[in-house]
Amino acid sequence: MLLRRVIEHVETRNRTAVALDYFIRLQRDLRIARELLEGLGSLMTIKVRYMIRTLFYFSAMVFASACSVGAPPEREHADEFMANLAAHCGKAYEGKLVSTDGVDADIAAQKLVMHVRTCQDDTIRIPFHVGDDRSRTWVITRTEHGLRLKHDHRHEDGEEDAITLYGGDGAVIENSTRIEFPVDEDSIELFNREGLSASVTNVWALELTDAMFAYELNRENRHFRVEFDTTIPVSPPPPPWGAE
Template identity: 55%
Template sequence: MENIMKTIALPHLGLASLLIAAPVFANAATEPAFAMEQEAFFTQLASHCGKAFAGKVVSKDNADAAFRDKSLVMHVRECSDSELKIPFHVGDDHSRTWVITKTAQGLRLKHDHRHQDGTEDKVTMYGGDTASVGTSQKQSFPIDQASIDNFMQNGLTQSVTNVWHMEVTSSTFSYLLTRENRHFQVDFDLSLPQPIPPAPWGHE
């Protein structure tokens, strides 16, 4: 009887071991899949490091009129394994830099706004973190709480539901801002590099 019990118990023990191990194996399989899409997106942008590209506004909102009349240039200026800094030049205004950072949860987008003397604007370093894996070509960044607080403090209540998006293909990079009754989009031609613009304010 003892030998029979041992024979019966061992298969059950083996099954239990497999059941315990299975979730670990599943996590190991699914975890890289989350990072893979965002890693591919980050790598595509980083492949343009050191280059600048001209853009144009393609959205139709009247609020974008000032942007349509000025030259728009993005410059993939500073690149590391974990962070990209991409100044967005609007005519002679060199106050804007997009900062894309890898985090433990995904990707983070912040907008670094400076005055001409290099000091920070009171509305700066706003943005958000990815809430989903996205794709290798598109990532979305819903506004974070710190940005909501900053906007509220500075009277920008219309912006507290902002979602920013970035899209990249072999030929085009797009930056978008969306919220209810608001859509801003500028597309940059990645096939035709431009002369390097001046350093963004505060980043010499």
């Protein structure tokens, strides 16, 4: 799927170049035709004038189409992020908590491992293991306009937690290394229903460079960030709770 998107992107760029080349040649030919027909003066019939005007309108439409067929930058960044992340599929990496909020002291003391476990179609699932706790999985999904991040939380018996599948869609995607996900309306409703009103302003972020993957959560008076060294793979951990 990701390879197909890359191929489609290259083909789109090629179509754009062809359309622009056609537009340039069409404008040149029309300019020559106009100069020749201007010499005819009053000999031009109304029908001929109409045909010339129609050709000029058509050339403008070709140009507008050529300018619009390219994918918007946000989609290109999202595709590149997913392709770069999929390159790690099957690998696991150890990380460390780099934020300093006191509420996260217990997590900081645990072994933290991410596992890019499955990469299927437009979805990548990354279990996040905190010590022996295998309840958390980050789910990154390709959407029509960008990316979506959701959190799949399970109990040890595989049943869904009451607070699960929350997250948001990527906002303005300015580059392919860091994408932020403001909380979406469904998650706000979930948080309010479960008495977690402080979380209704959550903004999550994923960051991927040549040497590091980071997961981040921010809101007022709250900052959580864990970073993983992607240059040193570790042994994959057991499946997350609820995985088939």
